[in-house]
Structures are given as C-alpha cells and as structure tokens.
Amino acid sequence: MYQQNNTPNQRDVIIIGSGPAGLTAAIYAGRAGLDTLLLTGLFMGGQAATTDRIENYPGFPQGISGDKLTDLMREQAERFNAEVVIDQVTEVDLLTHPFGVKTASEQYQSRALIIATGASPHKLGIPGEEKFIGRGVSFCATCDGFFYQDKAVIVVGGGNSAVEEALFLTKFASTVYIVHRRDRLRADDILQKRVRGNERIKIVWDSIVTEVLGDSQVNGVHLKNLKTGQVSTLTANGVFVYIGNVANTQLFAGQIELDEQGYVITDARQRTSINGVFAAGDVQERILQQVVTACGTGARAAVETERFLAELEDRAYPERT
Numbered sequence: 001m002y003q004q005n006n007t008p009n010q011r012d013v014i015i016i017g018s019g020p021a022g023l024t025a026a027i028y029a030g031r032a033g034l035d036t037l038l039l040t041g042l043f044m045g046g047q048a049a050t051t052d053r054i055e056n057y058p059g060f061p062q063g064i065s066g067d068k069l070t071d072l073m074r075e076q077a078e079r080f081n082a083e084v085v086i087d088q089v090t091e092v093d094l095l096t097h098p099f100g101v102k103t104a105s106e107q108y109q110s111r112a113l114i115i116a117t118g119a120s121p122h123k124l125g126i127p128g129e130e131k132f133i134g135r136g137v138s139f140c141a142t143c144d145g146f147f148y149q150d151k152a153v154i155v156v157g158g159g160n161s162a163v164e165e166a167l168f169l170t171k172f173a174s175t176v177y178i179v180h181r182r183d184r185l186r187a188d189d190i191l192q193k194r195v196r197g198n199e200r201i202k203i204v205w206d207s208i209v210t211e212v213l214g215d216s217q218v219n220g221v222h223l224k225n226l227k228t229g230q231v232s233t234l235t236a237n238g239v240f241v242y243i244g245n246v247a248n249t250q251l252f253a254g255q256i257e258l259d260e261q262g263y264v265i266t267d268a269r270q271r272t273s274i275n276g277v278f279a280a281g282d283v284q285e286r287i288l289q290q291v292v293t294a295c296g297t298g299a300r301a302a303v304e305t306e307r308f309l310a311e312l313e314d315r316a317y318p319e320r321t
C-alpha cells in the first residue's frame with residue numbers, strides 16, 4: 001500500500017538485524033503490506049541462533065534449538081513477502097529522510113528503519129584473550145563445544161548464559177569449571193539446581209581469570225581469588241566467556257541517542273530519538289534479554305512503523321515527534 005513512490009532500492013521499511021526482534025518485525029511489517037527488507041548482518045539469526053536449546057519460548061514445551069527457531073521465523077517472514085537478504089550494513093544516514101542504508105554491495109533508501117542489531121558478548125579484556133580466539137577462547141559453546149571431547153574447559157561468568165552453556169558443555173568435556181567472581185550465581189534457580197546435580201561441573205568461587213595461557217592452543221589460565229588475593233593456575237583446553245553483552249550500536253553512534261552503556265534509548269512505543277527510526281530487541285533492552293521480549297518489541301516496532309508511514313502519507317517528514 002505504500003509502494004507507489006518507491007524506486008527499486010527504496011523501501012517502506014528496512015530492518016537491520018536477523019535475531020528474533022528483527023524477524024518478528026519482518027513478519028509484522030510484511031503482513032501489514034509494507035515493502036519490507038531485512039538485512040541480516042554477517043550471519044542469520046543473531047545470538048539466539050547459537051543457543052543449543054531454548055526452553056522458555058512459549059509454544060515449544062520440549063524446547064527448540066536456536067537455529068531451528070530462526071529458520072521457522074524466517075520462513076514466516078518470507079511467507080508475508082518480507083525480503084531477507086544476507087548482507088552487512090556498513091553505514092547509515094539517519095539525518096536525512098528517506099534514510100540511507102549502505103552495505104558492501106548495495107545502497108538503499110528507506111522511509112522507516114527498525115534497528116534490531118542485538119548485542120554481542122562482552123570480552124574479558126585480559127592478556128591472552130584476543131590471541132587465543134579460535135584457538136581455545138570462545139564465546140559460543142554451541143559452535144565450538146564439540147572440539148572439547150573429554151577435555152577440561154572453563155566457563156567464565158555466573159549468569160544464565162554461563163550456566164546454560166556450562167551445562168551444554170558437559171555433553172563433551174570431562175570437566176567444566178565455572179569461574180565466578182562472587183560466591184553466588186546470578187543464574188535462575190532452575191539452572192543452578194541442574195548445575196548442583198551435575199558432577200562434571202565444578203565451581204571456582206570468588207575468582208577471576210587474569211590471563212589466558214597457551215602456546216599454539218590454550219592450556220590453562222591464571223586465576224585470582226578476590227577474597228584471599230591468592231593467585232593460581234588452572235589447567236584447561238578451552239575458555240568460554242559469558243560475562244554479559246554489549247549493544248551493537250557502533251553504526252548509529254553520533255546520530256541517535258544512546259544511554260551511557262551504549263544501548264539505544266527507546267520509549268514505550270519503540271521510538272528512538274529520530275522520527276521514523278525504531279529499535280527492538282537486545283540493542284535497546286538492558287533488563288530482560290530474552291527471545292520473548294525481543295519478539296514483543298519487534299512486533300511493536302513494526303506496528304509503530306506502520307502507523308508512522310500511514311501518517312507520513314498526509315504530511316511532510318516531521319522534524320520532531
């Protein structure tokens with residue numbers, strides 16, 4: 001219904017990001033009849049797609065793998081004519097309207113934009129971490145766990161991700177050490193109970209990893225006990241880092257309002273500081289980074305996009321809300 005003025009590379013809405021937020025936005029925008037393009041980023045699916053089993057997304061009582069859920073959401077978006085293109089956005093121009101979106105190979109314009117670029121794993125920032133990425137340091141147990149059959153691995157962190165992924169790693173590893181900086185896990189009780197019932201998992205309390213050690217591959221870490229100050233070495237072949245996320249907002253810095261931690265600031269209608277630009281999912285969610293909340297905000301961003309475009313039919317692009 002909004003397509004009449006569009007050139008081939010101009011869309012009603014471009015969605016950046018293909019996690020649950022972006023895909024849900026594409027389902028809603030496509031179903032509303034908007035000319036919708038979703039640019040996936042380097043990989044399809046975002047962080048949820050690398051999750052072995054998602055147990056708390058409604059409708060799947062036995063759980064579902066992250067990549068299967070991603071496939072189903074994509075299929076649903078395409079059924080409603082949303083175009084899904086695997087491409088990485090390199091630049092956006094949100095200061096002119098229609099907005100500009102550039103990828104390595106294409107240049108687009110869009111009358112509305114939905115930012116769903118998600119968040120990426122936080123790094124420890126310690127010696128050896130960067131050097132051994134791909135050679136023992138990993139941020140994705142689902143991707144790399146298989147390489148640690150009968151080996152010892154370390155998981156850093158005490159939140160839901162660390163504990164879930166530690167449990168997953170026990171399928172392969174002989175021992176999984178969870179190194180946590182406090183004496184209590186942050187993870188949900190149900191996950192903590194599973195950890196206590198798993199004899200392959202050992203928790204190293206009150207400790208941080210200060211250095212990743214190795215030659216061609218990781219062979220251990222230096223630890224520091226924060227209560228006693230004692231320094232020790234722990235032997236292991238893999239280090240999986242799960243200490244939270246950072247919002248993927250580098251593309252938008254300087255153009256859109258971000259909070260002090262770099263998350264996009266949205267109001268209750270997913271609106272950002274720029275008219276016609278909405279944000280959904282982990283890129284704007286600091287409290288409850290879940291598939292279900294990503295889907296909810298993705299849906300709302302698309303509905304608000306539809307409303308914005310309908311209003312735009314009758315007036316010029318507004319400078320302010």
Ligand code: NAP
Nearest residue numbers: 157158159160161162181182186242243244245287288289
């Ligand atoms: P998180 O909940 O923020 O937990 C991060 C963990 O890393 C905390 O235990 C924290 O310690 C520790 N940590 C932070 N910085 C550290 C540092 N520099 N050195 C050592 N340890 C550090 O992050 P997450 O586990 O990645 O989860 C992110 C979001 O996704 C959360 O909202 C989570 O609930 C959600 N999630 C949910 C599920 C599920 O529902 N099944 C699964 C995965 C993720 P402290 O505890 O001392 O702060």
